[in-house]
Amino acid sequence: MFTGIVEEVGTVVSVERKAESARLTVEAPLASQGTAVGDSIAVNGACLTVVRVDGTRLGFDAVPETLQRTSLRMARPGQRVNLERALAAGGRLGGHFVQGHVDGTGRILSITPEGGAHVVRAAAPPEVQPYLVPKGSVAVDGISLTVAGVEDGGFKLWIIPHTWKATNLRDRRPGDPVNLEADILAKYVHRLMSAREGRAGVTEELLATAGFDGPVGGP
Structure with a gap:
């Protein structure tokens, strides 16, 4: 388990x-x-196992599934990658729950400086789109980010200066691929709602099934 807070750009x-x-x-x-x-x-958001430690250098084996599903298939010498060690027991969860299981690769559409920050627009594959909601979370190359808006086939992000400096987002250009992992909580909610498809809206029964047994409505 990871938090989406990049520790280092390797x-x-x-x-x-x-x-x-x-x-x-x-x-x-x-x-x-x-x-x-x-x-x-997590290497650019993909959970990899360390197979070799040589001083300050780490070796990882990327299996066919990882190469097919992530942008690591295009990794090259000199490329900068976001790194995060797994969350230790008792550690602080500074971002959101990130599993390191990339759902698919998106594509940078545009990057626009604005008000000291950067507005990033990215396309998302169909397997990620259902889980994108405004103010929800998404991991982009392993970075925990808040979705600023959902657009046709993609989404918008506001990148604060610290994140811009502390990650490899500043290396990205329009057309570049990025690894995307949807929020695990969004996946559970989507699955629950899909199982209840055909029922109108959120009902008391649905809330009870999800574990919300308290009274519905105000005091």
């Missing part, structure tokens, strides 16, 4: 491509501290 040192998989080596001075083989680290 640099891809090498990509060793095999028949259907790839070995990525990433320079990570911070994320490598206290990290051991077998630990989980």
Whole structure:
């Protein structure tokens, strides 16, 4: 489990491509501290297992499913990647629950500086679109972000200066792919509502089924 708060922007040192998989080596001075083989680290939002630790360099194996579903299939030496170590027991949840299970890749449509911040518009694949709601959460390349607006086939984000400086978003250009993970809570709600399809709106029975057993309405 992760939080979507990027700890470090690492640099891809090498990509060793095999028949259907790839070995990525990433320079990570911070994320490598206290990290051991077998630990989980989110690399641009994809949960990968550390298979090698060599000083400040970490090695990861990306299996076919990861390469097919994420932008890591296009990883190249020199590329900067967002890194986050798995959430430790008792750690603070600064963003939102991020599993590191990328749902699909989106595409940057535009990046516009505005009022000291940056407005980013991105296209989202069909498997992500149902879970995007204004003021909801989405992980973009492993960054926990708030959806500012939902648009036809995509969404809008406001990126504050700190996030712009502390992540690899500033490297992105229109047309670039980004890994997207929908909010797990949105997935559960969508599943629950889909199971109740055909019923009008949110009913007391639906709320009770979801665990909300208190009285409905004001005091």
